[in-house]
Amino acid sequence: MADVNSHAYNSLWQFRGDAWSRLEEASERLSRSANAGKPVDKLTETVEGLLGQLGAFERFWAFPGVSVFQQAQRLFAAADYDRFARSVARINRALITESYRGGSTIATVEGQHEIGTDHGVIDDGRSNHNDRPYFEVLVVETMTEAQERAMRAEVRSWRRPDDAFIYELVVVGSGDEAAIAVRLNPNLQACVIRRRFAHKSAHDLSGLTEFLDANVSDDLADHSPEERAQILATNIVGTRPEMDLYLMTEIEVEDAAGKLGHHFRRVFHSREGSLELHLSLLEGVAARYRTPFFSALKEYSHRPTGVFHALPVSQGKSIVNSHWIKDMVGFYGLEVFLAETSATCGGLDSLLEPTGPLRDSQKLASEAFGSRHTYFVTNGTSTANKIVVQAVVAPDDIVLVDRNCHQSHHYGLMLAGAQVTYLEAYPMSQYSMYGAVSLREIKSKLLALRSAGKLDRVKIIMLTNCTFDGVVYDVQRVMEECLAIKPDLVFLWDEAWFAFARFHPVYRPRTAMGASPNLLKKLRDPDYKAEYAKHAEEIANLDDAALLDRRLLPDPARTRVRAYATQSTHKTLTSLRQGSMIHVFDQDFDQKVQETFHEAYMAHNSTSPNYQILASLDLGRRQVALEGFELVQKQVENAMQLRDAIDKHPLLSKYMHCLSTAELIPGDYRASGIDQPLRSGLRTMSQAWEKDEFVLDPSRVTLYIGATGIDGDTFKRAELMDRYGVQINKTSRNTVLFMTNIGTTRSSVAYLVEVLVKIAREIDDKLADMSPTDKGAHEADVARLTSASAPLPNFSGFHSSFLDHVDTEDGTPEGDVRKAFFLAYDDSLCEYLSPDEVEEKIESGQDVVSATFVTPYPPGFPILVPGQKFSRQILSFVRSLDTPEIHGYRPKLGYRVYTDKALEIANPRTTVGATAEPVAKPKTRVAAPKAVVTKAETAKVKVAGEPA
Template sequence: KSHHYGLMLAGAQVVYLDAYPLDRYGMYGAVPVKEIKRKLLELRRAGLLDRVKMLMLTNCTFDGIVYNPTRVMEECLALKPDLAFLWDEAWFAFARFHPVYRRRTAMAAARTLTENLRGQELADRYARQQQELGDDPDDDTLLDHRLVPDPAKARIRVYATQSTHKTLTSLRQGSMIHVFDQDFSHRTAETFREAYMTHTSTSPNYQILASLDLGRRQAALEGFELVQKQLEQAGVLRDAIDQHPVLSRYLRFLTTPDLIPGEFRASGVEQPLRTGLARMSEAWEDDEFVLDPTRATLHIGLTGIDGDTFKHEHLMDRYGVQVNKSTRNTLLFMTNIGTTRSAVAYLIEVLLKIVEELEDRKDQLGPPALRRQDADAARDTVVALPDFSSFHPAFRPGGRTPEGDIRRAFYLAYDETQCEYLSADEVTEAMTGGRAVVSATFVTPYPPGFPVLVPGQVVNDAVLDYMRALDTREIHGYRPQTGYRVFTEQALKEQQTLLESGNNPWAPA
């Protein structure tokens, strides 16, 4: 959510990227490098590639999908040599301290890529690429070819944000920004520091800063040992569920093939988490995406209990077990450097109590009701996850290309006369009548905490279907009693006229 507000405050014109969906489990995967290249090539065809400044991706995702940052940056720099990268590693700060994880971090990838650009091997690969592709390859060729950048032109400009307090040791809100930017000192340093001081102050935060120093020292001295224990506890948790005669009838942890389609796993290793460190290392070296072993997504569909109810009414309210995230049929558990064997044992004990209660209730049902319940539990309710629809033309300065001006839409919505509220049924009715319904706010369900709608985005049937199927209790930017806050038709007409006339009051000075 913070990314979207940051982009709004910066006045950035945003091009959203589509991650591959995992509809059966109600979650998104990650953005394939082919999708990123497709968008860059689309902007290049429109003559706008020079305006592309930064690529922002989350590594690893909340559900544990980890990118191959070296490959992503190599292929993007082959198309735009001065592109900057911002990797959100909020839940990945611990990865630096394990040799298998480390290669998939932004800072390690930046260093590796810098060294590669200075070496002969990459220069030879680039020369072969030029010979194979020729001077003017078409877009399809570029999409299907694994690209390498021109060593003479590429600049490594990489930033990573890490919430240290989430996976290492610090007081709440203790976070770090890591910088590996070859152009930082002469191009970015002053504006970076000015922006930083605009949004924070050291005066009230000395305790947090001191805790970050302590956490950094702890990680430097014993980080590998702590992360290795974290990995081991995740393995213990998985084994305890999978091998338990009762729990395994209702619960199972999702595996790499469940969460990462085969097209993104060049190594062909089906279960890198189960085949030892060497095979895991092979997958982490070659595959486009890998699964972080410390994220354990538990499929609960066979219990017949939805994720929100399981999370709140059973785990949290009854047993005090805090769950990181839920979907309609999954729960996400995460081990960290503080996870103990007793904590894992307690979780297993709690899950067993819940399952035994289910067994007791089933014993009281007659055969017809039992068959009906089992059939209902076995059938996962699949709701298609919506891709980003589009920005309305009133908020698309480029017109022909997909970027949108979130800032203009966000501040236009401050004027109440430009907005109205429509229920979901009224939105459907308006769309059926040919009206473009455009969100005036961010609409963000928790969990997972990312916007389904952003200011200026066109509402479509896929978004409405997804929102109707949600069973989360907290949705920022949407109130059932009033409905969706959208722009009036007149407001959109006026904004589009201003945009087309060149008298856009929201344009950057």
């Protein structure tokens, strides 16, 4: 079905939209040809095919709806091509402009009129509803057409002009149709499950399997009506957790409420509840529509006030009376200044001690994102990361962190005084970028720390999900296997670029707030306890090397689920710049972290937060709670359209192509064996996301441009941004990264393709006119960009002066970044060395130790941190980058490094002025002997570790 005009689709929404547009074109041509007496066989075949494709799923939308669609089919069957073409045009126009959302009722009475009078709908005679938000309600019950018409009429009879919203019904008769409807129709905001519905559809649904696998009929078979309602409700929540669910039954409604009430917002008696259901539907959507802080700020902005406080700009007073800066009002508008205040009274609230609307807004955000607690942050995820680190980590705690993470993690750990163990991500040297940290790498570090007797000091692991380049972890598996070794390990998932993922059913399980409740539910399942007992016996006698190759299971009796996610709302959802959130799912938060979190929150947040940012976070939450599912699916579809447009274009494909999953994720991490899951539809993508250790976020398109002979940074600045105004963020030496977001449109995708084609044509034209000398230079540039660069360097290690001061003889690599960082504050202990001088010292066997962070842009990860030793690989890598900027490196002076005297002062095993010979030091922690434990005890030592 999806191969219309040989075009691949990953969502049925866009396929549906394009199919209606094609049907309008074909029906218009059919009408003209028939009136002109021309042959119409081919056109009728095309129209018939499109009607067949659309007919498979139109029942899942309220507009045009089954009755209206069937009426159009009858016009076509009767060869009334003129009326058919007009009807199709009106329907398509209403779909494109979304005028059907304006509050008019859909014509369903057969034979009395054409399909609508204006844009495919009939005016219902009431007041103008165009400003009222529109949604649709799914009703699951087997009923006749007459019963369905009566139900729609009853619902419309309850409408009032002052209703805040307007809605229409979508009626399906089976459980599998309901499961499909919630996946296909983003307008659905609520579902009413009635007692009588079939478990399996009477319609042929095979044409939809390319887009989704929503078959729940086997689960629903052979169950009582109440059990089927519960199973269907669970399925719907798993797909669309934001939807309100209602149950209507006429048998033992009181018992049903007691047994099933926790699955539904309300339980109603079928004969009594129609008005109450109507009011509940409106109230349920209104609850998500609420924006407590934005509403309070808006109300405050219209009050006359006398300001005898800070902030002269409050209510615009310092601007509107000015002779020189009145243009600020013209540019920003008066409302933004009317809403400015430094007061926390008068219905507003304090960010640091919220007790009113801001507290309510954060609670609503917690419900939307699936956390136990959510906190707003007004100065970015950099601050959010530091807050979590300071709240959880005490000086000398051991922390595992991806070396390629955002610099805020490094600075946060430095401030906290942590002993840092850096984790290595898998390299992609061809593109000068790193992937993600493998589970094997993480487990090896944890097991080594356990063997060294340091597991009690390990506090937190910090990973970026997804990475800047779109590599996504299997979050639940990572948590499970790490908790099998360290049962109370805390996880900080930096989801700065992944806030949108909560609102798509395929993405959600690979987010921190999606995986954490799933893991907790699994640990509390009695069947899992039996599974773990068997697992513990199987691994009881395995050594650490063998455990690396086993999938480990956490002990349900000892494991605590403790996860934090930091998200840049402003990066991938709607918020003013620097608007971020911290989401908490920590079983021990109230007992162990709440007080320290509050102190960290106070330490890093301003006492004068920007109220406009807070209000935008409130509004951004409302948006995704009501339309996040739709927006994220369109974001993915736009990215797939971009991929197809580039890779299938004959000219573009000469000079560039979109890197596939197989090119960015090695086969060892893809158990599904699917090289390009993004090309095979949403269903195939889902299969890969269920199995693979790493997957690729389809909304990120990494464009390989090596064949252009233009490096990534030049392509970004000189070509895309300066000439065409195309904004992108990340590049490598031979790639540029395009990211679609919830604001991306098909027009913007088309513009980008147009720009890339212009660039490719210019390259083609220049090559044709080049002299042999110029062509040779161009070929050299291409060779440089397409050949492998210097290997990406691993973390070279901390100098012994900054290794863990508790024990430096056990081989574990953690180091004290804070000690190294602040040692550099004494200029007399630092010097600058050129790259050649650094290399000479390394060649002579001397250690050269960085006194600062050194971060090349691109690729944007720190290759040196304070206290880290230089290596030949690091120097070679930097020289091969041809990068325009390196933070921490001064071209005229070189690298800032420690003097030998500084390293002597810093080394706890030497005396200042003496030679740097090691001084014997007793170990403070000794690992328990492994040979004198029972099998059961061995299982605990091997898998569970020692909780802090």
